Amino acid sequence: MRNQPRLRSIRRVGVYLFILLCASLAFPVFAQLQQSIEFRPPRRGTPSRTIPAGTRMTESEPFYDPQRGSPAQIAPVAPAPPEVVPVPSRIPDEALYLRGPDACYDEMMPPLQVLFPVPPEPDVEDDQVAVLPTGTTTQGNPSLFIYVPSNSAQEAELTVLRATDREPVFQEFVTLPRGEGVMEVPLPEILEPNQEYIWEFALICDWRDREGDRYIQGTLTRLPRNRFLDRQIARTRDSLTQAQIYAQNGAWLDTLAILAPYRKNYPELWSQLLESVGLTEVANQPFLGDSEPF
Numbered sequence: 001m002r003n004q005p006r007l008r009s010i011r012r013v014g015v016y017l018f019i020l021l022c023a024s025l026a027f028p029v030f031a032q033l034q035q036s037i038e039f040r041p042p043r044r045g046t047p048s049r050t051i052p053a054g055t056r057m058t059e060s061e062p063f064y065d066p067q068r069g070s071p072a073q074i075a076p077v078a079p080a081p082p083e084v085v086p087v088p089s090r091i092p093d094e095a096l097y098l099r100g101p102d103a104c105y106d107e108m109m110p111p112l113q114v115l116f117p118v119p120p121e122p123d124v125e126d127d128q129v130a131v132l133p134t135g136t137t138t139q140g141n142p143s144l145f146i147y148v149p150s151n152s153a154q155e156a157e158l159t160v161l162r163a164t165d166r167e168p169v170f171q172e173f174v175t176l177p178r179g180e181g182v183m184e185v186p187l188p189e190i191l192e193p194n195q196e197y198i199w200e201f202a203l204i205c206d207w208r209d210r211e212g213d214r215y216i217q218g219t220l221t222r223l224p225r226n227r228f229l230d231r232q233i234a235r236t237r238d239s240l241t242q243a244q245i246y247a248q249n250g251a252w253l254d255t256l257a258i259l260a261p262y263r264k265n266y267p268e269l270w271s272q273l274l275e276s277v278g279l280t281e282v283a284n285q286p287f288l289g290d291s292e293p294f
Contacts, residue, residue: 091166112215118183119132134218141190144158144187144253151205153176156201157174183289195220200217203215263287272282
């Protein structure tokens with residue numbers, strides 16, 4: 001009986017020491033999280049995918065316009081061509097809204113760009129070869145985050161193909177918000193684990209001449225199931241900690257999806273992450289639809 005108070009004191013001291021130890025171990029992690037999130041690309045057994053520069057993924061089909069009596073190039077599933085309504089731009093209308101390869105595009109702004117890590121230069125010294133940026137995810141239905149500069153296009157076309165056989169798995173026409181900034185383009189549940197896909201996002205500058213589209217391309221890879229990653233995510237409900245975990249495990253799109261809603265609360269964290277993968281030009285761009293500037 002005499003030893004019970006001493007045992008209780010020893011246990012109480014032990015609990016305090018355990019709490020202090022956990023706090024000392026956790027503090028550096030949270031302190032580092034407030035400063036930066038480091039993305040670690042997954043280890044891949046194959047090099048980055050390359051394609052001949054200027055290669056389109058899909059070709060539009062000839063379409064006969066009964067009103068004009070002459071064939072025109074238009075996607076067979078596309079609706080009637082919309083009326084073009086110019087949007088505000090930093091350069092004169094006569095310089096921006098010309099028909100041709102530069103139609104509807106503001107060359108003074110950063111170019112159309114996906115928020116993927118910027119790929120390295122191709123190993124071969126050939127300016128006719130393009131290295132496609134790669135986005136990695138654990139999800140079957142991730143979102144693409146795309147910077148869209150000031151333009152007069154009203155719609156864009158998103159196409160996703162399986163990389164192995166170039167079989168189309170998804171296609172849709174996206175209504176473009178007015179202005180410039182980053183837009184989120186969600187995908188349906190189409191990605192299979194451990195599979196690579198090629199995608200293209202094209203601004204439709206002229207429905208009657210799709211050769212004038214301004215487009216970007218890239219690849220998507222759904223990572224194989226990682227039970228260790230699943231356990232790490234399940235252990236915390238803190239969104240920023242989950243973003244850090246995804247980033248350290250090479251899941252880029254998962255990281256962006258979590259951080260995007262917090263970019264105004266943690267602007268330095270958002271911009272630092274984008275700058276760390278070569279996206280300096282668009283690191284501080286607003287999201288389309290934001291009521292307040294970023």
